[in-house]
Amino acid sequence: MMRSRITYRLIVFILAFAFGILFSMPSFTDSQNGKKVSLGLDLQGGLYMLLSVQTESAIISKIKTIASAIKYDTDKNDILVDRLKADENGINISLLDGDDAKRLDEILTKISGVEVQKDGLNYRVLLTPQEKIDTSKYAVDQAVETIRNRLDQFGLAEPTVIKQGEDKILVELPGIKSAADEQRAMDLIAKSAHLQLMAVDEKRQDIAQTMNEDEAAAYGDLLLSDAKNPRYKYLVNEIPILDGSMLVDARVAFDNQTNMPIINFTLNAQGAAKFGDFTGANVGKRLAIVLDNRVYSAPSINERIGGGSGQISGGFSIEEARDIAIALRSGALIAPVNLEEKRSIGPSLGQQSIDQSMVALSLGAVLVLLFMVLVYGLAGVLANIALVVNILLLIAVMALFGATLTLPGMAGILLTIGMAVDANVIINERIRELLKEGHNIHTCIQKGYQNAMSAIVDSNLTTLITSAALYAYGTGPVKGFAVTMSIGIIASMLTAILGTHGMFEFLSRKIERGSSVLWFGYRIKRG
Amino acid sequence: MQIFDKGKIYNFMGIRWVMFAISATLFFGSIALLFTKGLNYGIDFAGGTLIQVKYHDKDAPIDLIRDKFASNEILKNASITEFGSASEITIRYTTTSDSLGNNPGAFVADMLKDSGEFEIRRVDVVGPKIGSELREKGIMAVIVSLVLILIYIGVRFEWRFALAAIFSEIHDVVIVLGAISLLSIDVNLDTLAAILTVLGYSLNDTIIIFDRIRERVKESKFIELFGVINESVSLTLSRTLMTSVTTLLAVITLFFYGGDMIHGFSIIMIIGILIGTISSVFIAAPMLSWFRFSVEEYRALMVAKELRKKEKEKIRAMYEKGRL
Numbered sequence: 054m055m056r057s058r059i060t061y062r063l064i065v066f067i068l069a070f071a072f073g074i075l076f077s078m079p080s081f082t083d084s085q086n087g088k089k090v091s092l093g094l095d096l097q098g099g100l101y102m103l104l105s106v107q108t109e110s111a112i113i114s115k116i117k118t119i120a121s122a123i124k125y126d127t128d129k130n131d132i133l134v135d136r137l138k139a140d141e142n143g144i145n146i147s148l149l150d151g152d153d154a155k156r157l158d159e160i161l162t163k164i165s166g167v168e169v170q171k172d173g174l175n176y177r178v179l180l181t182p183q184e185k186i187d188t189s190k191y192a193v194d195q196a197v198e199t200i201r202n203r204l205d206q207f208g209l210a211e212p213t214v215i216k217q218g219e220d221k222i223l224v225e226l227p228g229i230k231s232a233a234d235e236q237r238a239m240d241l242i243a244k245s246a247h248l249q250l251m252a253v254d255e256k257r258q259d260i261a262q263t264m265n266e267d268e269a270a271a272y273g274d275l276l277l278s279d280a281k282n283p284r285y286k287y288l289v290n291e292i293p294i295l296d297g298s299m300l301v302d303a304r305v306a307f308d309n310q311t312n313m314p315i316i317n318f319t320l321n322a323q324g325a326a327k328f329g330d331f332t333g334a335n336v337g338k339r340l341a342i343v344l345d346n347r348v349y350s351a352p353s354i355n356e357r358i359g360g361g362s363g364q365i366s367g368g369f370s371i372e373e374a375r376d377i378a379i380a381l382r383s384g385a386l387i388a389p390v391n392l393e394e395k396r397s398i399g400p401s402l403g404q405q406s407i408d409q410s411m412v413a414l415s416l417g418a419v420l421v422l423l424f425m426v427l428v429y430g431l432a433g434v435l436a437n438i439a440l441v442v443n444i445l446l447l448i449a450v451m452a453l454f455g456a457t458l459t460l461p462g463m464a465g466i467l468l469t470i471g472m473a474v475d476a477n478v479i480i481n482e483r484i485r486e487l488l489k490e491g492h493n494i495h496t497c498i499q500k501g502y503q504n505a506m507s508a509i510v511d512s513n514l515t516t517l518i519t520s521a522a523l524y525a526y527g528t529g530p531v532k533g534f535a536v537t538m539s540i541g542i543i544a545s546m547l548t549a550i551l552g553t554h555g556m557f558e559f560l561s562r563k564i565e566r567g568s569s570v571l572w573f574g575y576r577i578k579r580g
Numbered sequence: 581m582q583i584f585d586k587g588k589i590y591n592f593m594g595i596r597w598v599m600f601a602i603s604a605t606l607f608f609g610s611i612a613l614l615f616t617k618g619l620n621y622g623i624d625f626a627g628g629t630l631i632q633v634k635y636h637d638k639d640a641p642i643d644l645i646r647d648k649f650a651s652n653e654i655l656k657n658a659s660i661t662e663f664g665s666a667s668e669i670t671i672r673y674t675t676t677s678d679s680l681g682n683n684p685g686a687f688v689a690d691m692l693k694d695s696g697e698f699e700i701r702r703v704d705v706v707g708p709k710i711g712s713e714l715r716e717k718g719i720m721a722v723i724v725s726l727v728l729i730l731i732y733i734g735v736r737f738e739w740r741f742a743l744a745a746i747f748s749e750i751h752d753v754v755i756v757l758g759a760i761s762l763l764s765i766d767v768n769l770d771t772l773a774a775i776l777t778v779l780g781y782s783l784n785d786t787i788i789i790f791d792r793i794r795e796r797v798k799e800s801k802f803i804e805l806f807g808v809i810n811e812s813v814s815l816t817l818s819r820t821l822m823t824s825v826t827t828l829l830a831v832i833t834l835f836f837y838g839g840d841m842i843h844g845f846s847i848i849m850i851i852g853i854l855i856g857t858i859s860s861v862f863i864a865a866p867m868l869s870w871f872r873f874s875v876e877e878y879r880a881l882m883v884a885k886e887l888r889k890k891e892k893e894k895i896r897a898m899y900e901k902g903r904l
Contacts, residue, residue: 095841103710232686232700239683395705397685402632402701409839417833421826428822461773464834464842468777468849471823471830472784478822479788486815508791511736512784515729519780522725523773526717534773538780 062555066442069547073445080452088452093459093533096407098400099227100235104196104242104390106220111192111388112185113141119164119178120144121292125327126160135174138273139292143179192388193220200224200390202383203241222390235397237376245345245389246380248297248318250328250363251275251289253339253351261288280347280367287348289341294331296385299324303381305374308366314374315366318381325361333357344377410463417467418444425474429481430574431567435556436477439548443473446544447537456540459533469541475512476549480505485573494565494572498557502550509550513542589814592861593806599862606855607751610758617761622768623704625718627711628674629684632663632702633692639666641695648691664840668701718772722753725776729783737790738878740871745786748864752782752855759851765844774848781827782856785820786864792816793865797878805875809865824857 079087094101120139123146127134133149148154151174161169161176166184170177180188197216204212204226213225224242229235254274257264261276262285269276269288279285302319320328332340332354341351342365349367369377422440425433447466451458484501488494516538523535557564564572623630633640642660649655649671658673671688685703692698706714726746734742756778760767792812802808813820828850835846 105709232683232689236683236686391707392705393707393710395703397703399699399701401634401699406839406841409837410834410842413834413837413839413842416837417830420829420833424826424829460841461770461845464773464838464845467830467834467838468827471827472781474826475784475819475823478819478826482816482819482822485818504795507795508788511733511791512787515732515783515787516780518728518732519725519776519783522721522728523776526721526724527773528714528717528769531769531773538777 058558058561060555060558062551063559064555066439066548066552066555069446069552070442073442073449076449076453077445080448088455090448090452090458091455092403092407093457093462094225094227094396094403095398095460096403096458096463097227098230098398098403099225100229100238101394101396101398102224102226102239102242102392103217103394104200104222104224105393106193106196106222106386106390107388108189108192108220109141109388112180112188114387115184115188116141116144116180117292118296118298119167121294121296122164123160123178124292127157129330130156130160132157132160136273137292143177146176146178148174148176189220193222195384196386196388196390197222199384199386200242203379204238206379206383207238207241221393229397230400237372239392241376241380243390243392244377244380245386246297246377246383247345247385248300248365248381249293249343250295250331251277251293251341251343252331252335253341254288254290255338258288258339261286264288277341277343277346277348280344280349283347287341287351289343289348293343294340295320295324295327297381298385299327300381303378305371305378306364313366314369314371315364316369316374316378316381317362317364320361320363322361325359328361328363329357329359406460406463410460410467414463414467414470418470421470421474425477428574429477430570431572432477432481432484433574435553436474436481436549438556439477439545439552440470440473442552443541443544443548444470446548447541450540450544451537456536457533458537461531461534462537465534465537466541469538469545472516473541473545473549476505476509476545477553479508480550480553481573488569488573494569495561498554498561498564502554506550509546513546516542589811590817592810592813593866596862596866599858600866603751603859603863606755606758610755610761613758613761614754619757619761619767620764621711621715622766622771623672623674623706623711624768625711625715626674627706627708628672629706630702630704631671631684631688631700632668633671633688634668634699634701636667636697636699638696640669640698642669644695645669645671645692648695652691714769718769721772721776722779725779726750733787733790737794738873740868740873741790741794743871744864744867745783745790747867748786748859749779749783751863752852752859753779755855756848756852760848763847765847768844770842770845771848774845774852777849778852778856781853782859785823785857785860788819789813789816789860789865793868797875798882800875803875805869805873806866808875809868813861813865820857820860824853827853 076087080090117139120137123144124134124137127137132153135147135149136145138145146157148157154174157176161167161178164178166181166187168179168181170179193216197214200222201212201214204214204224211227213223215223217223226238229238254272257272257274261269264276264286266276270291272288273291274288275291277287277289279287299320300318301321304317306315306317307313308315336354336356339351339353341348342363343349344365349365365377422437425436427433429436444466447469450456480501483505484497487497487500492500520535520539520542524532524539527535635641640662642662646660649658649660654675655673658671660669660671662668663670684705685700689700726749729749730742730746733745753775756775760771765771789812792815793808796802796808796812796815800808800811802811831846831849831853834842835850838846
């Protein structure tokens, strides 16, 4: 005589059911409580960008910064340098007077991350390989941080900025609606906001217009265009006096005379000291204010400027000035970024995708549920209950782990529905076989599960293996697909194997009494 | 509802040569197609720009748009095709610009501004470097999952099972790729996801049949392989068909109601499920005999294994008794 039994299987299943309902509900309702499944950009619309950081530029700029520090220190210590020149691999220094060698050595040993090669009075300063790696890595981390800061200040809802691989950055901006917004966001991200204060080469500025870049380089100078009039060139000293890394604040203000927007910036103590020293020593000369390699203004220095503040004027629009100030405040990008991949999906397309996949999902689910009942009778109903719990669990787990639901992810759910019943099909077929052999129904159920187990475990594990490969090598939507598939499979082990077994055990008395045609859709020969 | 007579053993292996001929035709036909027609890489893998435009309340003036594009030096090779309905088009060209400042969506919007009321619904730009990176990763995903599966089945079953499964997987992937080439479906990330799903599905099928073969080898009254295979396939036939039907029901709804974005994905899935189901029976199973799988040997192996296990238990029992 068998009785209804409440086994651990049933209890686990009921707990899973409760868990599924509890944590999937927020995703179905409009309320703000609880974690929801977040929709991928392909479903809600927005802008997706993959940027790569030009780490080589970061290394060059690091070399230049070191060069500028060496120049500052040698000037300060009255070390006579014949030539100080930075190239993309290192810095060449030639001393005029051998007596200074010891003091230069002292300065150089204080700089970390460089190797110094000496050849008489000629020095070559190179970055160590480790320093190059660190610099590249820092450039990417800093770019992530900077872009995140800029987008936060831009006022968009939930921007995502994350590092991908060695030198790439993934940016997702949901809720970008117009092309103009998109353009502004992209400009803001791309702006290096590299502020440099550079000395104009007064000796040769007069012939700058006819000079080419190689000639300029021969003098240790750079040719830069004027921001407003690109044809006009400035010849400036290649090594900057200071750069934006010493900047602490940048605000939009208005020029008293012209009423045009300008940007006021403030330097930190170190920057202020350098700025003061330089302006004090160079009264009467011009100082170029360079932003992203364009000269915005080159005022003459009237007196020593202490306090470390300056301004950039350049006929900006208010919006432009605001974006530049944001970019300056959140820091310069050490290295420029390239756009590798950009996808923008309009909000109406996203909505259409959701609507269509919802229709497909519900219709597909209904067909599968009907088919199961048609073939397996009441056993099919139990399999369907397990399937519904499976889907609830899938949504609950996705919401809890913050996984993103994408369009292929929706397809993944539908596929899970099609394939999740597979475990129950295998089990029910085994039970039918045993019933045919004439065993009693209780034995059939127990042995049916036993016999089916190895096939189910092997097939599910191999599917998980392919999902893992898909996750490891996939990007974006494909990753989303792999995630939904994997969660669906793991959840189906819980519901389709444990859950249905628990329900069978609980109902075993009823099954024994009822007709097996109703239960398994299979006629037992009696007698 | 009962579809097949449970007791009956069908002679599947009797028609294996017919099925094999069909398979070989499809397989080599697919390879020929891949070499001649080739695959149509979407911008995900080839790099390029794709813009989707939907016109409101009217059909897209494709001829007008083509004329406009033809007069632009960079865009004159753009392909402009209808997408889903007559009011929606996709514009595709292979050039991209590295600079962030370039905004093809705005550019095209400006170019088409007097062609009617429309909306730019999607702009995808994939740089050539990323395109090739995505392609490499895609191929790696397929290879890595095949190798992992080979190892898993080798450990859980036997090396002949693993080889047979992998050959049947390769067979499926090649034929699906052939179908993709034949139907000129764009190969993009979604397509890759579909191919890998097909791989997983077909493998499921194969493993369930193999699991039965492994079980029947021990218990069957048949001693030669084809008898065991016929019996195993017949016993799993209801399951194979049931699952194919439920999965097909899901994928076919996706095809009809899932929208155009998912069309390619669902076609590949439908073909893949059919091919995968057939190959599990007619490619994977008979291949066991090609690798000289012998029922008697395997039985002996299993018996030896069982004996070793019993021996171990005996020793353990004696050891435990000895301690008591």
